[in-house]
Amino acid sequence: MGIARHLNHLYDVDMSSIFISEFITSQALETLRSKHDVTYAPESYKQRAELISALQHSDALIVRNLTQVNQELLDGAPKLKVVGRLGVGLENIELPACAQRNIKVIPATGANAESVAEYVIGTALALTRGFLPATVQTLDGKWPRPHFSGYHEFTGKTLGVVGFGSIGRVTAQKALAFGLKCLAYDPMLPGKSIDVGGTAVPLVTLDALLAASDAVTLHLPLLPETRGLFSAATLDKMKQGACLINTARGGIVDEKALAERLRSGRLGGAALDVFEKEPATDLSHFAGLNNLIATPHIAGVTSESNDRVSQMIADEIIRFLGERK
Numbered sequence: 001m002g003i004a005r006h007l008n009h010l011y012d013v014d015m016s017s018i019f020i021s022e023f024i025t026s027q028a029l030e031t032l033r034s035k036h037d038v039t040y041a042p043e044s045y046k047q048r049a050e051l052i053s054a055l056q057h058s059d060a061l062i063v064r065n066l067t068q069v070n071q072e073l074l075d076g077a078p079k080l081k082v083v084g085r086l087g088v089g090l091e092n093i094e095l096p097a098c099a100q101r102n103i104k105v106i107p108a109t110g111a112n113a114e115s116v117a118e119y120v121i122g123t124a125l126a127l128t129r130g131f132l133p134a135t136v137q138t139l140d141g142k143w144p145r146p147h148f149s150g151y152h153e154f155t156g157k158t159l160g161v162v163g164f165g166s167i168g169r170v171t172a173q174k175a176l177a178f179g180l181k182c183l184a185y186d187p188m189l190p191g192k193s194i195d196v197g198g199t200a201v202p203l204v205t206l207d208a209l210l211a212a213s214d215a216v217t218l219h220l221p222l223l224p225e226t227r228g229l230f231s232a233a234t235l236d237k238m239k240q241g242a243c244l245i246n247t248a249r250g251g252i253v254d255e256k257a258l259a260e261r262l263r264s265g266r267l268g269g270a271a272l273d274v275f276e277k278e279p280a281t282d283l284s285h286f287a288g289l290n291n292l293i294a295t296p297h298i299a300g301v302t303s304e305s306n307d308r309v310s311q312m313i314a315d316e317i318i319r320f321l322g323e324r325k
Contacts, residue, residue, distance in 0.1 A: 015036045015037045016036045016059040017036070017057050017058045017059050017060070018032055018036050018037065018038045018058065018317065019039045019041070019044075019054060019055055020039065020063075021042070021044045021045045021061065022045055022062075022064035022067060024042075024310045025307055025311070027310070027311065028310035028313070028314040029314075031311065031314045031315070031318070032317065035318050036060075036318070036321065039054070041054070045063070045066045051067070051073070052076035055073065055077035056077065056078065056079070057079060059080065060317050060321060061082075061084070062083075062084040062085075062313060062317065063083065063086065063092070063093075064087055065092050067092060070094045071094060074094075074098070080103055081104065081320075081321070082103060082104040082105075082106060082321070083103060083104070083106070084314075084316065085106065085313070086310060087112065087300070088107045088108060088109055088167075089221065089222070089249060093105055106316045106317065106320065110170075111308040112300035112301070112308070113167045113170040113300075114170060114305065115301065115302045115304070115305040116167050116170075116171065116219075117170045117171040117173075117174045119273065119295075119300075120175075120299075121175060123245055123271035124154065124243060124271070126271075126293065127215070127243040127268065127269035128153075128214070129148075129152075130148050130151045132269075132291060132292075132293065133290040134148045136290050154180070155180070156179060156180070157180055157181070158183060158213045159180045159183075159213060159214070160182075160183045160185070160209040160210065160212070160215070160217070161183070161184045161219065162185050162186075162206065162216060162219065163186055163218060163220035163221075164184040164185070164189060164201075164219070165186070167219045168184065169196055171219065172184065172201055177197075182199075182201045183213060184202065185203070185206045185209045207237055210234070210237040210242075211237065211238075211239060213238070213242060214241075214243070215243040215244075215245060216238060216244050217246075218244075218246045218248040218252055218253070219247070219248055220248050220249070221248070222249035226251075226252050227251045227252065229252050230244070230254060231254050232260075232261075235257055235258060236266070242267060242268060243269040243270060244258065244267060244270045245270070245271040246271070246272050246273065246274055247271075247274065250275035250276040250277070250280075251276055253272070255275065255283075255286070259285045259286050259289065262286075262289050262291055263288075263289060269291040269292065269293075270292050270293070271293040271294075272292065272293070273297055278297060279296070280294075
């Protein structure tokens with residue numbers, strides 16, 4: 001059912017009206033439709049005015065990261081009670097405006113942690129072993145075996161986890177199983193360590209983590225306090241030749257400063273799944289680098305995680321609407 005038809009749709013008085021403005025899996029969609037009136041318009045976030053108009057009768061809205069849930073949208077949705085976020089980042093949702101209206105915001109906390117953790121371990125391993133430059137040189141007709149035999153094993157290295165929430169802890173668990181040592185920094189956590197699968201992961205200062213870690217992975221929300229946190233000065237506190245992995249938010253890292261340090265060899269490599277501007281159409285500052293893995297915000301997006309995220313939000317929305325009746 002499209003946006004226009006949604007405006008005139010008459011639904012059962014015992015059902016709530018749910019609008020979905022971005023992709024959700026078919027199974028989760030059927031779960032929602034079995035309980036409520038659902039309008040599924042996964043491209044509607046591109047038609048701002050029509051989207052806002054369509055929401056005037058909606059009790060629930062389900063989004064990913066492209067639908068801007070701001071005051072303008074909320075003003076056009078007087079019945080809205082809940083927003084489900086198919087993911088964990090909430091930068092596209094104005095939380096104070098939702099709180100003022102007593103609109104519940106439900107993120108899919110933890111549902112994509114496995115996918116993100118796999119990405120971190122996989123890219124950290126690839127960067128540590130030099131798989132990218134080795135591939136480029138081998139395909140170019142060279143045989144750089146002597147050079148790359150001087151690279152190091154991944155096992156036994158130290159992974160620094162910046163932000164130790166659900167994703168950070170799953171990442172640490174996988175790293176520990178791989179034979180890595182782990183350090184964590186999270187200013188919101190008290191104490192000196194956090195237990196992860198029976199292993200105490202030390203909580204240290206950011207400076208101490210950067211100085212000791214062979215690879216650093218970021219799992220922070222984008223807040224005024226974290227925007228630009230990994231500036232040139234912060235990057236220079238990292239261990240010589242260390243790798244940086246960012247699956248959190250692009251605004252946390254100064255991309256040009258990172259590019260300079262990758263190019264000079266000050267840092268050994270980086271994996272970036274998120275960028276300051278997305279879609280990232282101009283990454284010319286990274287041109288020519290073969291120690292950079294760049295991906296289009298896919299670390300947490302796999303077939304399995306899509307299923308988990310979608311089903312979690314479908315179940316939570318149904319539960320919330322049921323409790324409100």
